[in-house]
Amino acid sequence: MSINAVAHLNFHGQAREALEFYRSVFDGKATLATYGDFGMPAGLPDAEKVVFGQVVADNGFRVMAYDVPGESIPVAQGASTTRRENGTTITEQPFFLSVRGETVDEVTEYWNRLAEGATVIEAFGPAPWAPAFGMLTDRFGVTWILDVAAGYSQS
Structure with a gap:
């Protein structure tokens, strides 16, 4: 099962x-x-x-x-705020959606599409724990984490 x-x-x-x-x-x-x-x-x-x-x-x-x-209810009224401070994520949201891919190129495409009208919390790019990582809140108030799994190729 x-x-x-x-x-x-x-x-x-x-x-x-x-x-x-x-x-x-x-x-x-x-x-x-x-x-x-x-x-x-x-x-x-x-x-x-x-x-x-x-x-x-x-x-x-x-x-x-x-x-x-x-x-x-317009999204702006009901949306929680998420932000980065001193290297930590501060939020009132009970969850984020995570999208993980195998290559930087693959995940970059999704990032660019989701970023339309979004608030970028942390720009997509290399991170100490992953070849690429980024966080944004889309135009509907949903916060997304996009990253490339460690150990996968960068292209």
Whole structure:
């Protein structure tokens, strides 16, 4: 028997846009269903929001997401802050998403795509523990760590 853990992100009106963005970043396929698809009458405020969504890519990337019912909240109001101080990471967030690849070139492509509209916490580059490491909070308020596993090639 095997299992896998998949991050399930909770949004307040941005799930569709976030899933489409992650689909484009990781070259995956997005699947989603709305509350209306599951019987909520059309015209209600939440009917077009995502009740189930996921992105699955051939490279192994997978993430799930949905919109919490109720008022849509702009990301800036609900986003936690994460920052680097004196070589440490300070955050209020309960988790980060980590993407680890085998080569610097491979991970650099994902970094560049995720960085569109993001706040860079630590620029992507060589680190004492990895050929490359970087941290950012994307435009949806999700903080990502991208790195290249130690022992893998730099190209």
